[in-house]
Amino acid sequence: MTLEWIGDAILILVVLPVVVYLLRGVLNAANGIVPSVQQIATAATAGSKDLDATALLLTTQDQVQKTIETAADYGGSLDVILDDAN
């Protein structure tokens, strides 16, 4: 009988607090990850939206090509019109 009481005491005073402590730690860790992951998701979504303007690079590419072609034409004319330095 005495051993049973000792077992009950151990269950209530040792096992139960240890179980609660461990589970609470796991829960706190999981809850701590949630805001970080949500921030990552928000940042990834915002980054994806920022890259929507990437398509404009094609326009920039085209404009740069035309500009360089115009500059080349202009430079060719200048090369004919102006004397060389030496």
Add this chain to the structure above:
Amino acid sequence: MPAAGVVMIVAVVLIVLALVYYLVSTIVALQRITDALDKAITGVVGIIEKSAPVDEVVTSINTNLDAGVSLLEGLLVKKAGLSDAVGLVDGLYPGAAAEGFRDFPESKETKAPRISEVYTKGTLTLARLGREAPIAAASPNGPALRNPAYGSHAARILYPEVRQTRPQSMPRSPIIGTDSPVQYVPSESPGVRKRMPVAAGVAGTPEPEATEGGVVKSGLAFLRRLKNDDR
């Protein structure tokens, strides 16, 4: 049942309740993490897809810009000479001479003429590019192609022959004023005079000219001469 057994059952039930509560809470938290990770993965996939062609496009843009830089640097050095080119760039962008031209590594050691302290940017541009401007007489890279003292010939030849080559053959400009030797009657319509000018003191009372169809005849004669000249 002995009291000790009841207490043990109660203790076990408490432990199980604690397990259930914390494990369920952990499961809920992990589900929220999973949802957020799904959103993050979607965003990252979007980033990867949208940034895929960037490398190719930016490489193409850089290639074109490199060609443009080479073209402009080469043209500037060819036309102005390396020293003047460095001086011109340094005049427009102070301190740029230290970096030199990309395609001309020796330009880093070239001492830039301090031309920007004397002339404005526009004058510099004309002087360096053309060396036709009178200001180019002060060019550090050789004599000007155009004499600064008599450099107006190119502009003068744009005007009629007599006016530029034999200006002494041109009639003098009329002397105007109330006491001028030739008095002009103010005209009421452009190109038509009421009478021809006469020297002061010679003319009497001016007679009104005859008109034809409301136009003074001398004006009509002038217009006819002009018309014949055009033919």
